[in-house]
Amino acid sequence: MIEIGGLRKAYRSRRGSVQAVDGVDLTVGEGEVFGVLGRSGAGKSTLLRCVNMLERPDAGTVTVGGVELTGLRGKRLRTARHGIGMIHQHFALLSSRTVAGNVAFALEVTGAPRAERKARVAELLELVGLSERADAYPAQLSGGQKQRVGIARALAARPRVLLSDEATSALDPETTESILRLLLDLNRRLGLTVLLITHEMTVVKRICTSAAVMRDGRFTESGAITDLLRRPESELARDLFPLEPVTAAAGDTIVDITVSGDEADEPIIAELARRFALDVRILGGSVETLAATRAGRWRLALPGAPDDNREALDYLRKRGVAA
Amino acid sequence: MTWQEIYELLDVGVRETAWMVGVSALLTAVGGLLVGVLLVLTGAGGLLPLRPLNAVLGLIVNVGRSLPFIILLVAVIPFTRVVVGTTIGTDAAIVPLTIGAIPFFARIVESALREVPPDVVAAATAMGATRTRIVGKVLLREALPALVAGLTITVIALVGYSAMAGVVGGGGLGDLAIRYGYQRFETEVMIATVVALVILVQLVQMLGDLLVRRLSHR
Numbered sequence: 001m002i003e004i005g006g007l008r009k010a011y012r013s014r015r016g017s018v019q020a021v022d023g024v025d026l027t028v029g030e031g032e033v034f035g036v037l038g039r040s041g042a043g044k045s046t047l048l049r050c051v052n053m054l055e056r057p058d059a060g061t062v063t064v065g066g067v068e069l070t071g072l073r074g075k076r077l078r079t080a081r082h083g084i085g086m087i088h089q090h091f092a093l094l095s096s097r098t099v100a101g102n103v104a105f106a107l108e109v110t111g112a113p114r115a116e117r118k119a120r121v122a123e124l125l126e127l128v129g130l131s132e133r134a135d136a137y138p139a140q141l142s143g144g145q146k147q148r149v150g151i152a153r154a155l156a157a158r159p160r161v162l163l164s165d166e167a168t169s170a171l172d173p174e175t176t177e178s179i180l181r182l183l184l185d186l187n188r189r190l191g192l193t194v195l196l197i198t199h200e201m202t203v204v205k206r207i208c209t210s211a212a213v214m215r216d217g218r219f220t221e222s223g224a225i226t227d228l229l230r231r232p233e234s235e236l237a238r239d240l241f242p243l244e245p246v247t248a249a250a251g252d253t254i255v256d257i258t259v260s261g262d263e264a265d266e267p268i269i270a271e272l273a274r275r276f277a278l279d280v281r282i283l284g285g286s287v288e289t290l291a292a293t294r295a296g297r298w299r300l301a302l303p304g305a306p307d308d309n310r311e312a313l314d315y316l317r318k319r320g321v322a323a
Numbered sequence: 324m325t326w327q328e329i330y331e332l333l334d335v336g337v338r339e340t341a342w343m344v345g346v347s348a349l350l351t352a353v354g355g356l357l358v359g360v361l362l363v364l365t366g367a368g369g370l371l372p373l374r375p376l377n378a379v380l381g382l383i384v385n386v387g388r389s390l391p392f393i394i395l396l397v398a399v400i401p402f403t404r405v406v407v408g409t410t411i412g413t414d415a416a417i418v419p420l421t422i423g424a425i426p427f428f429a430r431i432v433e434s435a436l437r438e439v440p441p442d443v444v445a446a447a448t449a450m451g452a453t454r455t456r457i458v459g460k461v462l463l464r465e466a467l468p469a470l471v472a473g474l475t476i477t478v479i480a481l482v483g484y485s486a487m488a489g490v491v492g493g494g495g496l497g498d499l500a501i502r503y504g505y506q507r508f509e510t511e512v513m514i515a516t517v518v519a520l521v522i523l524v525q526l527v528q529m530l531g532d533l534l535v536r537r538l539s540h541r
Binding site for chain 2: 054077079090
């Protein structure tokens with residue numbers, strides 16, 4: 001649904017130029033929720049703004065729904081933008097319009113006739129659960145309600161793709177949770193493809209099926225969450241499931257195992273202990289419900305040196321759990 | 324001088340001032356909006372960046388702003404003659420008043436439009452809105468309360484300027500104060516003029532504040 005190839009964007013200022021996006025390749029499949037995680041200044045925001053040409057990339061290609069956007073200008077670009085919704089960290093609502101007016105604005109832009117607009121606005125407000133506040137002004141709403149208006153507005157033109165620019169970063173944890181649930185719901189019900197940027201791990205954890213970690217304008221890792229979890233070197237996996245560093249008792253074998261999907265519900269550790277008659281000790285770990293799957297990660301201590309535990313390790317590997 | 328006479332003088336003075344200020348305020352609103360919008364659009368990071376035009380506009384506005392009104396008043400006399408056909412009277416005063424106020428209001432418009440969060444403009448752009456729509460429905464609409472507040476300030480400044488126009492035969496309350504209060508020591512007329520000006524300015528400010536309150540939903 002979204003394909004980005006070799007994207008580069010630099011900002012020139014008097015003090016020199018900053019390479020905000022330094023060669024990013026990215027594919028987001030239809031119906032996927034892709035999260036780009038990174039600190040401020042990593043280039044995430046620039047990357048996202050390049051997707052709908054709010055920023056013109058210096059190099060590379062951006063294709064959304066089969067349309068190459070980098071070459072488009074004027075009317076054709078505006079039409080393509082109707083198919084790409086966007087929500088913003090600070091909501092970016094029109095303070096002079098009511099909730100209904102804000103949603104209607106997006107429809108006016110697409111040239112929808114007045115009669116149609118009214119019905120569609122009601123439908124969209126219903127969708128985000130704000131029908132009662134249709135006549136309120138943004139200043140009278142809470143942050144979460146404002147973002148719901150932003151989401152309704154972004155969906156007005158029935159886009160296939162939604163870009164989310166730190167949509168929950170200005171919200172408290174509870175509100176964040178409700179907005180994430182709404183996004184996930186929309187993703188599932190409407191088949192909406194979502195590309196989001198965030199600095200919050202919770203967002204990736206709760207709703208993303210794929211993710212990338214961005215630093216200094218580049219992706220340091222990228223892929224489906226379930227794949228990333230299996231990579232021992234994955235930063236994302238480490239951050240999702242932090243394991244305390246342990247000082248290994250001499251003579252023990254320390255293994256980290258990561259399981260996801262149905263495996264997460266299987267009694268792997270118990271089986272390991274039973275089958276090899278091992279006194280397995282759990283040093284740390286957790287099981288989390290992610291958007292895509294349930295996953296768990298543990299650090300175990302097996303008595304004896306690695307050589308003594310070869311069979312157990314083989315077993316773990318065969319079960320497909322990364323060790 | 325009887326109260327009746329003072330009242331008649333004041334009546335004429337207030338009408339003249341209201342006419343000068345009213346017409347020049349209207350012209351200033353249109354001209355200042357145009358110049359202010361152009362300044363924002365063509366400026367760095369604007370929707371239609373055009374460095375040279377922006378620099379030229381900025382220069383003209385600054386020249387206009389740096390001339391004290393009393394000097395501008397005299398300096399544009401040849402131009403006034405061309406436009407109105409005369410250099411005396413209230414109609415003639417409208418020309419320098421407008422020329423003096425447009426740069427002033429243009430800067431106010433510029434800063435009011437810059438107060439609209441860039442996020443909101445980006446959101447409209449991302450929706451696929453045209454530049455014309457963004458200017459009309461986003462920038463000007465969102466800045467409307469600030470624009471009205473700015474116009475109020477401008478109108479009050481115009482009341483002040485118009486009194487100066489009285490010095491060169493522009494008519495209005497300024498003319499009255501000079502001719503009776505200053506040249507003939509008619510203290511009553513002077514006081515009456517001051518009171519009339521205070522009331523006039525007060526009314527303009529109240530009307531402006533009321534409008535801003537009505538328009539603002541922040």
